[in-house]
Amino acid sequence: MNDVAKQREPLAPGAIAMAHATAALTEVVMRGCTADDALAQQSTPPAQRAAVRAILAGSLRWYLRLAPAIDSLQQKPGRKPQPQLHALLVVAAHQILYSRAAAESVVNIAVDAARVLQFDAAAGFVNAVLRRLVRDSDAIFAQVDRRPTAALAHPRWFLQSLEIAYGERAADIVTANNEPPPMTLRVDLSRGSRDAYLQELAAAGIGAASSFVPSAVVLLEPVGVDALPGFAEGRVSVQDAGAQVAALLLDAQPGERVLDACAAPGGKTGHILEHTPGLAAVVAADLSASRLARVATNLARLQRTATLVEADLAQDLSWWDGRPFDRILLDAPCSATGVIRRHPDIKLLRRAGDIEAFATLQLALLHNCISMLRPGGRLVYATCSVLPQENQGVIATLLARDWGALRSFKARELALPATVPRGDDGVQLLPRPRAAGLEAATDGFYYAVLGSGSQAGHAD
DSSP states (O other), X not given: OOSOOOOOSOOOTTHHHHHHHHHHHHHHHHHOOOHHHHHHTSOOOGGGHHHHHHHHHHHHHTHHHHHHHHHHTOSSTTOOXXXXXXXXXXXXXXXXXXXXXXXXXXXXXXXXXXXXXXXGGGHHXXXXXXXXXXXXXXXXXXXXXXXXXXXXXXXXXXXXXXXXXXXXXXXXXXXXXXXOOOOEEEEOTTSSOHHHHHHHHHHTTOOEEEOSSTTEEEESSOOOGGGSTTTTTTSEEEOOTXXXXXXXXXXXXXXXXXXXXXXXXXXXXXXXXXXXXXXXXXXXXXXXXXXXXXXXXXXXXHTOOOEEEEOOXXXXXXXXXXXXXXXXXXXXXXXXXXXXXXXXXXXHHOOTTHHHHHHHHHHHHHHHHHHTEEEEEEEEEEESOOOGGGTHHHHHHHHHSOOTTOEEEOGGGSOOOTTSOOBTTBEEEOOOOGXXXXXXXXXXXXXXXXXXXXXXXXOO
């Protein structure tokens, strides 16, 4: 359903937002589209969009716990209601359990949302199911939570992968994934200091803290970008602290040619330009024309320029003029398992079998990007994954092939702030729960620095 039916007023406040969130959730669950695409299909009134996005995100975050609870309340076990009606019950259950709204109010809103969605005949059913959920919540979830996939709201294959890779640290990753994401900013240090920007935020009544990355600021609570001092002028951008490590590792120098491969939506492109004034050229390449348009929009706000190239870098280098790049950032397509708290639909959309296909694509991209790198140049391989198969495993496979003098540099060899976590085989940042402190807030990112020749990868 691409739109929500219009209804005569009066409706309970929040019914329209719940109905739109329900329609979007149905698209994700039944058709496998992303949450962003599902939201784009809804003709949501502008005033309702933030609420719809928040409701959808929360419902997706806890779907694997909420759906079994709703299923257990069906009068005829094994028979789910119509998919959109089932989605409405999940959305309402999320609001009952995880929002600040009174349970009685949520039930009334859900009944009106059913009418908005043209389920008038099911209004009594929605009312009865949700009232039973409120009444018997403890007993229902005591049963549901016997399964780790429900209790932790993560698919089994991913929980197992985290346990194998990280042992006791897996619990922190899961906890972080089930929290709303922090809002982190990148300050353009070429136009002002972080301390000065923190003062601007304080003057605007916005609480914030410094991050482990020199250009990053973490807000105590999210705000609209229109409220951010200097956002319209491009002095500050929204970007996770972990994503800001990419430009530090690339360490481009004035006069160099830089390729940002798989560049959209352009956050890292902008940071590269901010980090190193006087670059000879920056090429931002991406497979998607529509996503490249976002790069252009973002660079325009930042008052920066780059050459934009639409190309499939895994297969097509016909656009390349043969002049080697000094630095290449390959922000490779991946499972995105490091950014689940920002994109909780990944829990439902990603499958264990997807990982091998991503690794194959990542190796193809690496092969072509390395062919464009000058001897002694530097390539930074990046993913927003926490799965070793896409990270250390891909680099190990690459190095095992006949690449001559190609090598991966140890993190200790790289010029990074002491506050940036690192390991012997690259930089693997892991999502941290809010309880760890805002200064440590990051999504999950992996970085490896590759170079050819004995001088490759060192600051020059």
